[in-house]
Amino acid sequence: MIRVRDFVYGYKDLNFGPLSFEVDGTLAITGPNGSGKSSLLKALLGGIKSYGIIEVDGKIIQKGKKGLKPEKRPMVYVPQKEPAIPFLTVEENLTLAGGIDEDLLEELGIKKYMKVKVSKLSGGLRKRVGIAMALLSEKKVILLDEPLSGVDPESRTTIIDIIVKRSKGKDVVWVTHFEEVVRALGKTLRLQPVKSSLS
Numbered sequence: 001m002i003r004v005r006d007f008v009y010g011y012k013d014l015n016f017g018p019l020s021f022e023v024d025g026t027l028a029i030t031g032p033n034g035s036g037k038s039s040l041l042k043a044l045l046g047g048i049k050s051y052g053i054i055e056v057d058g059k060i061i062q063k064g065k066k067g068l069k070p071e072k073r074p075m076v077y078v079p080q081k082e083p084a085i086p087f088l089t090v091e092e093n094l095t096l097a098g099g100i101d102e103d104l105l106e107e108l109g110i111k112k113y114m115k116v117k118v119s120k121l122s123g124g125l126r127k128r129v130g131i132a133m134a135l136l137s138e139k140k141v142i143l144l145d146e147p148l149s150g151v152d153p154e155s156r157t158t159i160i161d162i163i164v165k166r167s168k169g170k171d172v173v174w175v176t177h178f179e180e181v182v183r184a185l186g187k188t189l190r191l192q193p194v195k196s197s198l199s
Contacts, residue, residue, distance in 0.1 A: 002141060002171050007052030009043035010036065018052065021189050026164065026172045028182045031191035037175040038080065040191070041143040044173065045077050046070040056141060056171075076137040080145040080175075083130020086119035090129050093118060097133035107162050108132055109155075123150035131159065135166045142167055144174040148181065160184045 001024045008017035016036035021027070029037050043050040046067055054062040056075075061068045076097075084093045091114040094100055105111040108128045118126055127147050134142045144163075148156050160181055163172070174181060182188050 001057060002173070003053070003055040004044070005053040005055075007043070007050060007054070009048060009050035009052075010039060011048065016040070016191070019189075019191075023171045023173055023187075026167070026174065026185040026187065028185040028188045029173060029175045029191065030177065030182060030188055035191035037191055038145050041077060041145050041173065041175060044073075044141075045075050045143060046073055047077075073141075074139050075141040075143055076134045076139040077143040078130040078134045078145060078147055080147075080149060082126070083147070084118045084126055084133060086126075087117060089117050090114050090121075093129055093133055094136060098136035098138055101132075101136060104132055104135060104162075104166065108159070124152060124155070127151055128159070131163060135163070140170055142170055142172045144172065144176075146175055146177070148176070148178055156180060 001022060003022050005020045007019045008015060010016050016039065029040060031037055039048060042048045044054060047070055051065050052062070053060065054067065061073050090110060102111065108131065110125060110128050110132065113121060113125065118129055121129070127150055131147050134144065148159060151159060156178065157180060164184055174185060176182065
């Protein structure tokens with residue numbers, strides 16, 4: 001379970017919050033452009049400045065402005081633009097992430113691309129590789145930033161089902177604008193473009 005309390009985050013001229021929420025399983029993050037959805041994931045990971053309390057499975061990983069470095073946090077992050085290392089093959093990316101699961105690769109439709117460099121794949125296939133990497137990771141929290149953008153509509157439902165099924169025992173925070181994701185996850189946090197101060 002993730003507990004986030006009195007959390008303010010952002011950049012020099014634009015900050016968001018305070019937010020308080022819990023994740024016990026899955027949570028969809030929605031909201032208009034500029035409401036800080038992607039920035040929230042980066043802040044949870046420790047990638048941008050923030051202030052507040054983050055607790056994962058009873059362990060405080062951030063209090064105030066002090067927290068664990070991103071690589072020490074029990075989180076794996078799938079960014080929207082480049083979810084895998086482009087100059088490595090699919091197999092190399094998956095090995096770095098945690099190993100190979102033939103069944104998962106078959107389900108995601110990427111098994112036949114194992115020897116192909118990610119840079120040669122379409123945007124939708126790159127997203128599938130990033131999703132596989134997150135699901136293969138041993139980390140307890142998965143942060144997904146619009147993982148279905150670039151994925152054809154026919155495949156979205158299948159991939160949603162795979163993520164929900166394969167992430168059992170982990171917590172998933174999923175930034176999305178797709179209603180089918182919101183319905184599948186059940187719990188939603190809608191952000192609003194509210195400015196706050198980090199001083």
